Amino acid sequence: MDIGVIGTGLMGSTHVRLLSSFVSGARVTAVSDPVSGEEVAAAHGVGTVHADPLALIRDAAVVAVVIASPADTHEELTLACLQEGKPVLCEKPLAATAEACGRIVEAEAALGRRLVQVGFMRRYDPAYLELKRGLDEGAIGAPLLAHMAHRNAVAPGHFDSAMIITDTVVHEIDVIRWLLGEEIARATVLAPRPSSRTRPGLQDPQLVIFETESGRLVDVEAFVSSGYGYDIRCEVVGESGTLELAPPAAVTARIAAQRGVAVEPNFQGRFATAYVQELQTWVTALAAGGEPTGPAAWDGYAASVVAEAAVESLRTGTPVAVELAAGLAAR
Amino acid sequence: MDIGVIGTGLMGSTHVRLLSSFVSGARVTAVSDPVSGEEVAAAHGVGTVHADPLALIRDAAVVAVVIASPADTHEELTLACLQEGKPVLCEKPLAATAEACGRIVEAEAALGRRLVQVGFMRRYDPAYLELKRGLDEGAIGAPLLAHMAHRNAVAPGHFDSAMIITDTVVHEIDVIRWLLGEEIARATVLAPRPSSRTRPGLQDPQLVIFETESGRLVDVEAFVSSGYGYDIRCEVVGESGTLELAPPAAVTARIAAQRGVAVEPNFQGRFATAYVQELQTWVTALAAGGEPTGPAAWDGYAASVVAEAAVESLRTGTPVAVELAAGLAAR
């Protein structure tokens, strides 16, 4: 399948590399990026570089589109894909605001068929999938609570306190909705004493509490300057037991009075398999003439609404209710 | 050292057994319990059974007292020990109310020397001690957050929702104060959808959030009908890393497509070493003519004030500030 990739920064160039060399049945035929487009195209043998991303979307040699450009371009580009009737895998967030996400949900609903998938790649991580399978099989009875942590080694330089929610916790928001199979109804952000090792003014870490429609509680520690590595934790507590992501471990070293394993330095390593599976599953479904089966526009919309409620809670210091637009097509 | 034990139920009879057979330099010379006193005395070769616990305290053959009778007797008995000038190890809670605890603190302060120790045995658990040592040595920099869980397999029949705080979470309250070396300033109890497998009306699990004076946040899951076993979790997150209690594991079994370890069924097994060390350290210090070095009356008082704030939060659904009496002698 011939794919065009818009945005070839860190995330987009990874997609180009994976689609070119590790995904069966895929080929990148065009890219568009004002900075690195030419270089990435050369590195991976991509034939066409479009200056205008809309031209890429209209390019007849592009059957499906991956969007990995800055968030504020997502709405326009995704709507253009819908207009062209081309499947689009859009990196999170689906759009810069929940309202904009809602417009995409409506536009796709008006088309009458699924074209949009949102890049919540964790749904393709083997460990999360095993956890989800256990939940669905009733291994621990009805879930009541979940505890999560999302830690990066060092905060990106451009991060502000709200981005810890919109760019980091947004993954947990999607995971909660997916694992528990219901919407989040309320968000509360608690701000502990911040780390002195990160940029002054950055509220890091944060402790976010989500309440689902049925009253389940999920606490999420977000700590983007944890210092020691990239670490994703998740334990779901049910009525008869718990399921927890086992910390990744390939090799145990016994050296110098320590027995230990290496911690992944970044998300690219931790979720390497998930990224390939996300793309492979997407390509395989589309190549067979089907619709995408991954996270839908509604998932992107719901995640954005919840994230905005959490940002509001961070600002005000009080719990904020999540208001999903009843009029939008449900999942 | 000749010791008298008041109350020989589950906890008190354990103390009699340990003091009689596993603590160097200790001997139980008298017990008092209206129900099981005679039986426990016979089982462990205790010479005297007092019908009146106050008589036990006054007994010249009793050098130090362990109190493990019901909570509402603690104040009177502890004060009696102070009056007799005898060291007393009182099971938690120090007294039935924070106010009563305060009176004990004042009475001991008036005496001018330490006689009271409160039975927060976790401070003697080897794993907690290693965690505390790591914190004190700065292994993870300044602590910012902590995540804890306290799970029992099955809720005791007499438990109500408040007791999940006063009898269960009270251990975490002491651990937080001890590990972080500061007071708790605020408590918030969140009530998720309760388990359908426990007694109707019991709010179980609970998610309790504590904020310390310096703004650190600690979340505690309390779940007394977890179904699967007794499980104590604790991870402290610092500015440059985290320290976490490793789940207890003695033998790994590979059987029937599973690799696993047994989970402790109850607190007696999980904290067996802690109970012995608590008593041994207490006896050794007293036998050397010193004062007790374990949790003080103030610790019992502070834990009770925090627990009462949490119970109030459970009732009202809002955060409750912890008000420690400024006039009382500080630790």
Added chain:
Amino acid sequence: MDIGVIGTGLMGSTHVRLLSSFVSGARVTAVSDPVSGEEVAAAHGVGTVHADPLALIRDAAVVAVVIASPADTHEELTLACLQEGKPVLCEKPLAATAEACGRIVEAEAALGRRLVQVGFMRRYDPAYLELKRGLDEGAIGAPLLAHMAHRNAVAPGHFDSAMIITDTVVHEIDVIRWLLGEEIARATVLAPRPSSRTRPGLQDPQLVIFETESGRLVDVEAFVSSGYGYDIRCEVVGESGTLELAPPAAVTARIAAQRGVAVEPNFQGRFATAYVQELQTWVTALAAGGEPTGPAAWDGYAASVVAEAAVESLRTGTPVAVELAAGLAAR
């Protein structure tokens, strides 16, 4: 790249599936198997089914060949690939006897370029690769010993005692040579009291001791009817520490007084990533016009010589020296 697959049983059909749907740049254009050829071709959209595997090898629409037919066909088919000048990935063993493997080494050497790769897929397993990287970086100093175990849940019905070496331990033989970077010089097979739960007459488990040229010792437990699952263990002991494969674990379940993880039931699950990486790396190298970079004909030969020595030791009960033909082209 257009690939023909000879033999579409358990292993060969897996290769067809992976090459068709999970390997970038690969396509299966022909298969040959007297039993399942038609069915597998239909399932994966393979255009041609050859009754004669030699016809598949000569098929102009086949650029490279995978051999997964019975071991006694490997020599003839691999030599035919060499004659056609086509790259061939041959499942282990490279041929039915060490002598036959030697003829393949010689034939390829006569050609003057590498065409043969042997299917020792463990060299592509991420955990083994991390272990090898650690060794090569000197993390534990010079290796002195290694301990390995290879356990299957249930012995295949056709297994005899020698096959536990030639089909099972042969993987460890290759791993030892690859990890330690030297040849094995001696093999000793010890036969403990066999399991009563497997077929009478089968010597299972076996304890195999290998000595390398430089005097390192490796013990390998082979137990193909372990009862509980598929489990691969490997610890290398060096002068300043050890490196060990961490047991695979995705999700930890706390249920019914146990904390555990699932054990893989079979090699397909345990080495799923390794199989894909083996094929992807092979296809990518060939598609770029290069030679295969994986295990060479010499590796297949050396593994067979060692396996034959071990089988001889199993028969005689004494250590047997490994005699590699000095005249054959070295690695």
Added chain:
Amino acid sequence: MDIGVIGTGLMGSTHVRLLSSFVSGARVTAVSDPVSGEEVAAAHGVGTVHADPLALIRDAAVVAVVIASPADTHEELTLACLQEGKPVLCEKPLAATAEACGRIVEAEAALGRRLVQVGFMRRYDPAYLELKRGLDEGAIGAPLLAHMAHRNAVAPGHFDSAMIITDTVVHEIDVIRWLLGEEIARATVLAPRPSSRTRPGLQDPQLVIFETESGRLVDVEAFVSSGYGYDIRCEVVGESGTLELAPPAAVTARIAAQRGVAVEPNFQGRFATAYVQELQTWVTALAAGGEPTGPAAWDGYAASVVAEAAVESLRTGTPVAVELAAGLAAR
């Protein structure tokens, strides 16, 4: 119970400390050591220091004796205890030679009652006990194999190659006999390339293979200069699963891209609980008027016979049969 301790070096002074301060019902009333006797007595309030260890044994204020002096004194001292009719806990080895051990077995048998216990403290380690319990309950069916490792951080300066067996592996010899409940019939010592980081001439590590009477095989890695710490490994493989000592872990640290736990530096830490339990169980049994229940003189004798066979195998490079004297009283 009033105890005399002969030999107050590293091991003996530990016994004095534990008996004085951590064992219920015990008191050290006399010690004897030409070097450190006075100092240890002063440190622990021991009343009498005997210049002559035989005088200590005859001392009326000594009810039971602990022997922790050099191995070549054990026979004479233990026999003296038997002559005095006093219970004796003798550190391993029971005597300097198997023949001497045999004389102790005979002397005790002639007395007609048990007085001797040998200091194989691992039988009191909680993890080994749980493993033994699992075996006895049939958790893994009939045992077939066991894999063990015994690693010290740094070899003691006075160690020679034979002492790696007689002082180190001797613990595994006892553990094998105890866990499997049968005698060892044959020993083979394999000598890999030795570590370059230890004393020249020291054969370290060694790989020892034991075969039991019923044909079970046990491999033991002994590596006294492992470099990284004190590490004891043991996995028993049965017909339907395996049981393995879980590596000790109290606190998991996530720091600097590593997730790890501390490895015990030495045996005192690893077996701290075992030493206390060994002494407590011994004292409790004797104080109740009973016989010692721990490892018997026969166990000390059998361990020495096996160790001597292993030393012979180390010397000759061939398997050596274990010949237990049929005439000696069985266990």
